Amino acid sequence: MNSLAVFSLKGGTGKTTISASLGWILAEEGFRILLIDMDPQGHLSHFFKVHPRPDQSTLFGALIADQPLREAVVPTAYPNLEIIPAGAENWHLNEALIARPWREWKLKDALEAAQPLPYDLVLIDVGGNLSLVTYNALMAARVLLIPVLPDLFSYLSLKTLFAFLQETGQKYHVFFKMVWVLINKINQHRPLDRENRQALEMYYGKFLVPEVVREDAKLVQALREQVPVTRTAPQSTAARDLKKVARFIRMTMLGAPVP
Numbered sequence: 001m002n003s004l005a006v007f008s009l010k011g012g013t014g015k016t017t018i019s020a021s022l023g024w025i026l027a028e029e030g031f032r033i034l035l036i037d038m039d040p041q042g043h044l045s046h047f048f049k050v051h052p053r054p055d056q057s058t059l060f061g062a063l064i065a066d067q068p069l070r071e072a073v074v075p076t077a078y079p080n081l082e083i084i085p086a087g088a089e090n091w092h093l094n095e096a097l098i099a100r101p102w103r104e105w106k107l108k109d110a111l112e113a114a115q116p117l118p119y120d121l122v123l124i125d126v127g128g129n130l131s132l133v134t135y136n137a138l139m140a141a142r143v144l145l146i147p148v149l150p151d152l153f154s155y156l157s158l159k160t161l162f163a164f165l166q167e168t169g170q171k172y173h174v175f176f177k178m179v180w181v182l183i184n185k186i187n188q189h190r191p192l193d194r195e196n197r198q199a200l201e202m203y204y205g206k207f208l209v210p211e212v213v214r215e216d217a218k219l220v221q222a223l224r225e226q227v228p229v230t231r232t233a234p235q236s237t238a239a240r241d242l243k244k245v246a247r248f249i250r251m252t253m254l255g256a257p258v259p
């Protein structure tokens with residue numbers, strides 16, 4: 001199963017924005033996408049205006065009580081795009097995982113038990129911390145996409161994340177098939193942004209997605225209105241950049257032209 005985790009240690013780098021946008025664009029192109037909102041903040045679920053129904057199983061139920069993951073899926077307003085939303089019980093997911101055997105592998109196991117799933121890609125939005133919830137997302141994903149801002153702290157946190165990935169990879173014998181770093185919210189007119197981009201190219205060149213997502217207020221506005229930017233402002237900088245990133249993901253992960 002094709003699975004992509006969008007994760008950075010640093011908060012506010014655009015993980016949720018990019019998860020939502022890639023989900024929208026790829027689903028619009030005809031790919032069947034399952035989003036999983038692993039962040040207890042539930043921002044991805046908020047964008048899609050979805051909550052778990054009171055009578056259905058949830059991500060929490062699937063990971064803690066072995067409920068079927070398939071039954072936690074909720075449709076969105078968009079064709080080909082479904083989501084496992086975050087509910088209030090996700091606030092306690094990390095705590096509940098601590099007592100479970102094989103606690104880092106619960107999402108991977110639940111996804112495997114749910115096969116065959118009718119999706120081309122599972123896209124997981126992860127909160128910016130190193131909890132057991134994060135471990136579950138990382139263990140379940142085959143590809144990792146790390147959004148970074150062109151600033152010093154993003155750069156430093158990238159260094160920490162790569163060291164962490166190496167250490168955990170050795171400990172758990174899991175390695176991603178691909179790891180990509182995506183520069184987000186860049187403003188090429190700011191000299192510091194250009195400098196930081198050069199530093200990222202120098203030290204992380206082979207991991208960099210060859211596209212960047214430029215800073216664009218249209219994206220913020222679209223997200224606030226809970227509508228895809230590709231729909232509200234298809235010619236905007238953000239829509240065009242995100243489509244290029246989606247194309248990159250399509251070429252590298254889905255290996256397929258638009259169905």
Ligand SMILES: Nc1ncnc2c1ncn2[C@@H]1O[C@H](COP(=O)(O)OP(=O)(O)OP(=O)(O)O)[C@@H](O)[C@H]1O
Pocket residue numbers: 010011012013014015016017018039043126127128184185186213214215216217219220223238
């Ligand atoms: N390319 C962009 N241009 C302008 N604003 C952006 C861009 N990408 C993200 N943002 C804005 O940056 C803020 C943080 O984005 P987002 O919530 O997606 O980050 P995050 O990494 O998911 O945060 P958290 O760590 O809290 O989960 C939001 O207000 C979002 O609208």
Ligand SMILES: [Mg+2]
Pocket residue numbers: 015016017039043126127
């Ligand atoms: Mg987020």
